[in-house]
Every structure is written in C-alpha cells, then in structure tokens.
Amino acid sequence: MPTALITGITGQDGAYLAEYLLKHGYDVHGMVRRASMANFERIEHLRDQIELHQADLLDQLSIINLIKDVSPSEVYNLAAQSFVPTSWNQPLLTGEFTALGVTRMLEAIRLVDPGIRFYQASSSEMFGQVREEPQDEDTHFWPRSPYGVAKVYGHWITVNYRESYGIFACSGIMFNHESPLRGKEFVTRKVSDAVARIKLGVQDKLFLGNLDARRDWGFAGDYVRAMHLMLQQKQPDDFVIATGEQHSVRELVAYAFGHVDLDWQEHVEIDDSLLRPAEVNTLRGDASKAKQQLDWTPSVTFRELVQMMVDADLERVAKELREVLL
Numbered sequence: 433m434p435t436a437l438i439t440g441i442t443g444q445d446g447a448y449l450a451e452y453l454l455k456h457g458y459d460v461h462g463m464v465r466r467a468s469m470a471n472f473e474r475i476e477h478l479r480d481q482i483e484l485h486q487a488d489l490l491d492q493l494s495i496i497n498l499i500k501d502v503s504p505s506e507v508y509n510l511a512a513q514s515f516v517p518t519s520w521n522q523p524l525l526t527g528e529f530t531a532l533g534v535t536r537m538l539e540a541i542r543l544v545d546p547g548i549r550f551y552q553a554s555s556s557e558m559f560g561q562v563r564e565e566p567q568d569e570d571t572h573f574w575p576r577s578p579y580g581v582a583k584v585y586g587h588w589i590t591v592n593y594r595e596s597y598g599i600f601a602c603s604g605i606m607f608n609h610e611s612p613l614r615g616k617e618f619v620t621r622k623v624s625d626a627v628a629r630i631k632l633g634v635q636d637k638l639f640l641g642n643l644d645a646r647r648d649w650g651f652a653g654d655y656v657r658a659m660h661l662m663l664q665q666k667q668p669d670d671f672v673i674a675t676g677e678q679h680s681v682r683e684l685v686a687y688a689f690g691h692v693d694l695d696w697q698e699h700v701e702i703d704d705s706l707l708r709p710a711e712v713n714t715l716r717g718d719a720s721k722a723k724q725q726l727d728w729t730p731s732v733t734f735r736e737l738v739q740m741m742v743d744a745d746l747e748r749v750a751k752e753l754r755e756v757l758l
C-alpha cells in the first residue's frame with residue numbers, strides 16, 4: 433500500500449487530497465501543528481481513516497522525526513501561510529512558513545530517504561505583474577506580495593533539490609482553486625457566504641476591495657487530482673494547473689447574487705482598506721502541458737463552481753439558523 437504524508441491536511445486542499453488518496457488505496461498521514469484547540473473540521477469525516485502527527489514547518493527536527501516515523505513514499509507539501517493580505521502584515525513569518533518551510537521539508541527528505549517523491553504547492557501568484565497572457569511554465573515570474581515572493585523561493589528550491597540531489601520533486605503552479613471548504617477570507621467564499629446570509633436575512637451588506645481584479649478560478653477537487661498525477665510520472669517536472677478562463681471579481685459577485693435572484697448592486701460596497709498595496713490585476717493559465725502529459729483537464733466550470741459554493745453556504749447558514757431557533 434503506498435503511503436502519503438500531507439502537510440496542511442487541515443486546509444482546503446489537504447482535505448480534498450486526503451479523501452482522493454484514500455479512495456486510491458493510500459495509507460494517508462497528515463502533519464498538523466499544535467493548537468490550543470483542535471482545528472479538524474474539514475477532515476472530521478476522515479478521522480478514523482487517517483493518522484495525524486504533530487510537527488511544524490518552523491521546526492526542522494520535528495519534520496525529520498515525522499518523515500522517519502511515517503516512512504512515506506510520497507510527500508505533498510501543502511502547508512503555508514496562504515492568505516496574500518496577511519503576507520504584508522507578517523512578511524517574515526510568511527517567508528519562514530511559505531519559503532524556508534519548503535527547504536526544511538526537502539532537507540528532511542534528503543537526509544532520511546531521498547527516494548521519497550515530493551510535491552510542492554506553487555502558485556500563480558508567482559506570475560504577479562504578468563509578462564504575457566496566458567501564463568505557462570515558461571512565463572517569467574514577477575511576484576507582487578511577500579506571499580508571491582516566498583512561493584518563488586519555494587518553487588526554485590524544489591527545482592534545485594531535483595537538479596542537485598536527483599530528488600523526485602515536482603512543483604504544481606496552481607491557479608486559484610475554490611470549493612465549499614475554502615477559507616472565508618478568500619474572495620469566492622467571502623461572496624458565497626455573504627450571498628447566503630443576505631438571502632436568509634441575517635446580513636445586508638458585503639464589503640469588498642478591487643472588483644476589477646481578474647482570476648482563473650477552478651474547483652479544488654480537480655486540482656488535487658493533478659497533484660497526485662504529477663507524482664505518478666516517469667520523470668519529475670513542473671506543471672501549470674488552470675482552467676484557461678478568467679472572470680473579474682465583479683462577474684463573480686453578479687453571478688453569485690443572481691443565482692439567488694438578488695441584485696448585487698443593492699448590497700455590495702467598496703471598502704478601500706481591502707485594496708492591496710500591490711495588486712495582481714489579471715491571471716489566466718495555460719495548462720496545455722498538464723493536458724498533454726498528465727491527461728488532466730478540469731471538470732467543473734466557473735458557473736458550476738459558484739453555484740456549488742452558494743448552494744453549500746445556503747444550506748449551512750439555514751442549518752445554523754434552525755439550530756439557534758431550537
């Protein structure tokens with residue numbers, strides 16, 4: 433039975449990947465950091481099928497011991513400080529988690545078992561101020577946030593350990609991917625949650641920043657499939673994972689409110705404090721290489737994704753309201 437270790441298993445992608453690997457016959461282990469209260473909501477339904485281990489991206493020894501204990505055949509490094517605005521408030525911590533954390537994972541693999549296959553969660557934020565449209569594996573990086581800069585480091589250290597030590601290390605340059613499990617501070621989930629609350633009468637306004645930003649949004653369930661496919665190849669390589677379609681935040685908002693017959697202009701207001709010091713205005717990926725070499729294509733359209741998220745939040749908020757009334 434293949435054994436996978438997932439860092440960031442409590443996050444959106446970690447939960448989808450754990451479920452996917454269990455379905456494919458893996459023995460699944462997850463790395464979790466110590467917290468005063470457990471934070472396992474996204475993986476609650478999998479708890480009796482996976483094993484969790486305490487370690488931290490900041491602590492080299494804890495990672496070495498973890499790799500020794502689990503003896504994985506594949507490591508998926510999804511843990512990171514992943515929220516772009518926080519990276520301006522906490523640039524050093526973001527660098528420690530999101531950049532140096534990758535080296536700590538790779539060093540542990542190099543020391544304990546260089547035969548382990550490694551996946552690094554790279555990001556379209558590395559393209560930042562884009563040099564060409566659409567972006568593919570050869571597009572130059574110009575990151576626009578401390579998060580993007582940290583991801584560029586994580587990407588290149590992954591390539592470097594492949595070239596220096598022959599480690600089977602792959603980097604997935606993933607464009608935005610969302611789901612009902614997305615954190616509520618990210619724009620898609622912030623919108624779907626607000627639409628549900630406004631429709632059910634417990635909120636009236638939604639405050640947003642830049643409505644003109646354009647993103648290539650896909651479904652997280654499709655993207656974890658690509659992570660796994662990368663580690664099953666004959667040779668390690670890097671792949672852009674994207675839908676190839678882009679929409680503005682304004683389109684997202686209009687479609688999400690329209691789905692429940694609401695007029696977004698009556699509810700959305702701009703809050704300048706949500707504008708970023710340096711914005712990534714447009715992103716659109718070209719995943720032709722992944723299609724050719726991994727046979728990967730996305731299965732969920734933008735509209736299906738938005739509907740899925742709004743419907744899930746409607747159901748959740750309605751349930752919460754029923755529980756309050758009981």
Ligand code: NAP
Pocket residue numbers: 439440441442443444445446463464465467471487488489490509510511512513514515529553554555556605606607608609610615
């Ligand atoms: P997420 O929901 O924010 O999850 C991040 C995970 O990292 C959480 O499990 C978190 O644990 C863990 N973590 C953070 N700091 C840690 C530390 N010091 N030690 C151990 N674990 C730590 O992120 P996601 O959306 O699933 O994304 C997964 C990865 O893909 C991230 O690296 C992200 O930067 C990258 N990425 C995401 C997207 C996207 O659109 N979703 C696109 C490109 C790349 P806690 O639960 O304890 O906080």
Ligand code: F7E
Pocket residue numbers: 514515516554555556557606607608609617618619620622639640641642643645646647681706708711712
């Ligand atoms: O912002 C604009 C905002 O925070 C998307 C992470 O998973 O994907 C994610 O990073 C856009 C930006 O995602 C609000 O200015 C407007 O242009 O949902 P987001 P992100 O910054 O693109 C990449 C690929 C990652 O790797 C990251 O880890 O939406 N926007 N108004 C807003 N964004 C937020 N969060 N909140 C607003 O009120």
